[in-house]
Amino acid sequence: MKSETRNVLFKVDAELHKLIEELYEADDRAIEDNDFDDASLLASRADRLYEKVENLEIIISELE
Structure with a gap:
């Protein structure tokens, strides 16, 4: 892989x-403000993005 x-x-x-x-x-x-709908949305987006990062890190390690 190129630098x-x-x-x-x-x-x-x-x-x-x-x-x-x-x-x-x-x-x-959002949880502290009892805004559970927003909290749920934010957490689910963070979780999904975290899954993408895990996949990216696997790709990086396989290409090294």
Whole structure:
């Protein structure tokens, strides 16, 4: 794998982790505000994104 490709994949992986963290933090705030509909939506989006990141990390490790 070219170093440019590897660098982009690692960058995207790191940024996705930040977004996931932001979604879970928003989920926590929504729960604190008793806004369970929003909390559920935020948590489910974070969970789905986390699954995508896991798949990306598998691809990265297989290509190395």
